[in-house]
Amino acid sequence: MGMKQRQESILEELASAQELDALQAAIENLRDLFGADHMVYHWVNADGDQYGCGTYSPEWVENYVSQDYLRVDPVIVGCYQRFHPVDWKRLDWSSKAARTFQKEAIEHGVGNQGFSVPIRGPNGQFALFTVSHNCDDDTWAEFTEKHRRDLILIAHEFNNKALEFEPNRSPEQSRALSPREVDAMTLLAVGYSRAQVADTLSISEHTLRVYIESARFKLGALNTTHAVARAMSRGLIVV
Amino acid sequence: MGMKQRQESILEELASAQELDALQAAIENLRDLFGADHMVYHWVNADGDQYGCGTYSPEWVENYVSQDYLRVDPVIVGCYQRFHPVDWKRLDWSSKAARTFQKEAIEHGVGNQGFSVPIRGPNGQFALFTVSHNCDDDTWAEFTEKHRRDLILIAHEFNNKALEFEPNRSPEQSRALSPREVDAMTLLAVGYSRAQVADTLSISEHTLRVYIESARFKLGALNTTHAVARAMSRGLIVV
DNA sequence: TTTCAACTCCCCCAAAATAGTGAGGGGCGG
DNA sequence: CCGCCCCTCACTATTTTGGGGGAGTTGAAA
Numbered sequence A, B: 001m002g003m004k005q006r007q008e009s010i011l012e013e014l015a016s017a018q019e020l021d022a023l024q025a026a027i028e029n030l031r032d033l034f035g036a037d038h039m040v041y042h043w044v045n046a047d048g049d050q051y052g053c054g055t056y057s058p059e060w061v062e063n064y065v066s067q068d069y070l071r072v073d074p075v076i077v078g079c080y081q082r083f084h085p086v087d088w089k090r091l092d093w094s095s096k097a098a099r100t101f102q103k104e105a106i107e108h109g110v111g112n113q114g115f116s117v118p119i120r121g122p123n124g125q126f127a128l129f130t131v132s133h134n135c136d137d138d139t140w141a142e143f144t145e146k147h148r149r150d151l152i153l154i155a156h157e158f159n160n161k162a163l164e165f166e167p168n169r170s171p172e173q174s175r176a177l178s179p180r181e182v183d184a185m186t187l188l189a190v191g192y193s194r195a196q197v198a199d200t201l202s203i204s205e206h207t208l209r210v211y212i213e214s215a216r217f218k219l220g221a222l223n224t225t226h227a228v229a230r231a232m233s234r235g236l237i238v239v
Numbered sequence C: 001t002t003t004c005a006a007c008t009c010c011c012c013c014a015a016a017a018t019a020g021t022g023a024g025g026g027g028c029g030g
Numbered sequence D: 001c002c003g004c005c006c007c008t009c010a011c012t013a014t015t016t017t018g019g020g021g022g023a024g025t026t027g028a029a030a
Helices: A003-016 A021-034 A058-066 A074-080 A096-107 A137-164 A179-189 A194-201 A205-219 A224-233 B003-016 B021-034 B058-066 B074-080 B096-107 B137-164 B179-189 B194-201 B205-219 B224-233
Strands: A038-044 A050-054 A113-120 A126-133 B038-044 B050-054 B113-120 B126-133
Touching: A003 A021, A003 A137, A021 A038, A021 A050, A021 A137, A038 A137, A074 A096, A074 A113, A074 A126, A113 A137, A126 A137, A137 B137, A179 A194, A179 A205, A179 A224, A179 B224, A194 A205, A205 A224, A224 B179, A224 B224, B003 B021, B003 B137, B021 B038, B021 B050, B021 B137, B038 B137, B074 B096, B074 B113, B074 B126, B113 B137, B126 B137, B179 B194, B179 B205, B179 B224, B194 B205, B205 B224
Parallel strands: none
Antiparallel strands: A038 A050, A038 A126, A113 A126, B038 B050, B038 B126, B113 B126
């Protein structure tokens, strides 16, 4: 069976799987198929839930979360602001925190080369699909060039499957805001005070307050700032 | 030249293009290549800016925007909440508004079948890549099954290119926030009050205020909510 | 038809955030 | 060494929000 066919069959198996474990199985198979040191899929959503699967050593994963490297890792920060898949070499590793992180990662066998595909879903969901390896630059360039397309599609399939299992799907939480509520949230997000928003929308401030409060309620937010943050990260408003 | 090769060459040309017009040219070529009635790429994001290119008739496009169909179109509302590409048949066309919209769309030659790929970028950017055609269900099922993968990749390439031209790259991309400022913004974004944030960070509320104000200053924000919104949309904090 | 969600308006008062001033110590690069 | 940024703390006064009440209209869906 050729590589294409095997890749195809792994993805088909993944697509028809009923359990989250299938992701872990599929990623191991794909890692072997591509002959890379590691392959990892990882997502975070607006409420801080996360899920990951992959072939990194348990020690490294534990270390990563316990050190809160999510906020340091240049792969995360870099990909969060980009759309296209990115080679780790092109990220900013200049800060001291990044350098120590990098050193530690390599010590844990992560590999000196990496390629990460950022993927975004509804409600501010953000995921990364990463392949890492230990080799020289030329070999890696050849690898990424050859497999770029496939990796994007695989990332897509993984995220698709992962979203099926996402617990945060209650209709209560993802209920859309009404048009006026969207207006209110949007204007608040661009810095208007309640008075200014009310003026802009040509309604009384009292009325505006009703919208803000109902939006807050729908979003399960504790205050206006929280409501705006949630509305943004869930993609309900565009700022 | 086979279909694969032509597709490849169109995408390569697109990738190396320096002007936005290239998107329009590429989409026309791809439409012809796939033998579909229409192909459209369209994105919305910051400040309500939008850009679209495609092969719909100018009358239909004008009608669409003037009627504000963006808020009615089941393709938009449906895809906005999904991740995977979707066949138009699987969307909810039951509301009255949707039915009249559908009728009008078909009258404008949009086609009775459609397949749309939602794509999301940083900062809440949302784009749709759509192929539409006039044919029976079986023919369309075969078409989408055959080209699904390619359409996802094409959507990805289009969005990648479109983002290059996005004007939303403010020159005064002020210096990054300090660690404490990031802490403050992050906790505020998850709904903590100033008192709670100060408590969490084990500093006085007075000190916290200094961070919030300096963050506000750096971000050019008018108030805390605005600052958090900007920090989020610039990817400075991860919530 | 009835119900329900959205939109609009009003009061009062307590709590929280903002604005205007400060000040001092630590670290890092030119 | 000096400037610059980061971290830490304090006071007072004013403005803005939040929480608790209600109440009426419209339009669309069940």
